[in-house]
Amino acid sequence: ASHVVVSLVKNYPNYLIINLDKLDYCASLKNLETVSEKENYKFIQGDICEPDFIKQLFETEKIDIVLHFAAQTHVDLSFWHALEFTYVNVYGTNVLVAAAHEANVEKFVYVSTDEVYGGSTDEEFDESSPKRPTNPYASSKAAAECFVQSYWERYQFPVVITRSSNVYGPHQYPEKVIPKFISLLQQNRKCCIHGSGLQRRNFLYATDVVEAFLTVLKEGKPGEIYNIGTNFEMSIAQLAKELIHLIKKTSSESEMEHWMDYVKDRPTNDLRYPMNSEKMHNLGWRPKVPWKEGIKKTIEWYKENFHNWKNSEKALEPFPVTEPFAQPSGP
Numbered sequence: 001a002s003h004v005v006v007s008l009v010k011n012y013p014n015y016l017i018i019n020l021d022k023l024d025y026c027a028s029l030k031n032l033e034t035v036s037e038k039e040n041y042k043f044i045q046g047d048i049c050e051p052d053f054i055k056q057l058f059e060t061e062k063i064d065i066v067l068h069f070a071a072q073t074h075v076d077l078s079f080w081h082a083l084e085f086t087y088v089n090v091y092g093t094n095v096l097v098a099a100a101h102e103a104n105v106e107k108f109v110y111v112s113t114d115e116v117y118g119g120s121t122d123e124e125f126d127e128s129s130p131k132r133p134t135n136p137y138a139s140s141k142a143a144a145e146c147f148v149q150s151y152w153e154r155y156q157f158p159v160v161i162t163r164s165s166n167v168y169g170p171h172q173y174p175e176k177v178i179p180k181f182i183s184l185l186q187q188n189r190k191c192c193i194h195g196s197g198l199q200r201r202n203f204l205y206a207t208d209v210v211e212a213f214l215t216v217l218k219e220g221k222p223g224e225i226y227n228i229g230t231n232f233e234m235s236i237a238q239l240a241k242e243l244i245h246l247i248k249k250t251s252s253e254s255e256m257e258h259w260m261d262y263v264k265d266r267p268t269n270d271l272r273y274p275m276n277s278e279k280m281h282n283l284g285w286r287p288k289v290p291w292k293e294g295i296k297k298t299i300e301w302y303k304e305n306f307h308n309w310k311n312s313e314k315a316l317e318p319f320p321v322t323e324p325f326a327q328p329s330g331p
Helices: 002-011 051-061 075-080 082-102 136-155 177-186 206-219 236-248 253-258 278-282 291-308 312-316
Strands: 017-021 041-045 065-068 107-113 159-164 166-168 191-194 200-205 225-228 233-235 260-263
Touching: 002 017, 002 206, 051 082, 065 082, 065 206, 075 082, 075 136, 082 107, 082 136, 107 136, 107 206, 136 159, 159 206, 166 177, 166 206, 166 291, 177 191, 177 236, 177 291, 177 312, 191 236, 200 206, 200 236, 200 291, 206 225, 225 278, 233 236, 236 253, 236 260, 236 291, 253 260, 291 312
Parallel strands: 017 041, 065 107, 107 159, 159 225, 166 200, 191 260
Antiparallel strands: 200 233
16 A cells, blocks of 8 residues: 555645555554655554544545555454454444545545455456455455445445455565565575465566556446456465575575475465456556566565564564454443
């Protein structure tokens, strides 16, 4: 989301871009340093799960367009904190879409995930494919989609839903697989691979996703869903080998194996999420950044910026190490 904020601030000087963020464990304001002093940028710390605060925000800031990225997103963590994921991702979305509707917002973009489809080894998902989520994170995103969609069905409130492949690039908290493997290798530690490592993922570079969101803002039709995907796919074991080759400068199979540590798998681990993104292509968007270019930039960035988060070391454990989320007490 920080990439989208930076792009909007730089490319739309006549628009005020408001960045609302709770500043949870995975957030870093250093990602916004290039725009933090710009006149058309405003940062507000706040929580989408606080209805009075959100209602007041829409009243005072006269917001026209909402891009809703806020979510708990770590799949492994969602198995241990399923209720908290439901609270933030479903309840928080409900609070936000209700306030946006009341404020007559012109467009509400809900950022979802390819994981709502569940895994598939052969079937390619399009926007009409059924939702079959297999983990609490994906389930909470699927449920939130239903809330958002209901505002279109009931009120014709102009919502748009996007479902994207795995995004990688600078700015990402190192709990996610690419920055995690990069950071481990840069610290002379092994890549921790869940299960067989044969699970395949589609990877999209951050600037390509930014372009997709800008396209959806301009061309996306209210009430529609758009897959933001790429045909570039790689297994987690192959990903580790690519990164070992680039960071450790070796092509020897035995030396690569030395840097790979197979650990137990997560409770469910979908094999693939193949998506058809023709609908986005028809709007004029396609991914442009080749893997070799994107991954090189990403490796360089983490060399300098791993410590942008005060708890980044924690993110490199094979399985989540975290405090339980704070939840408001009951009435």
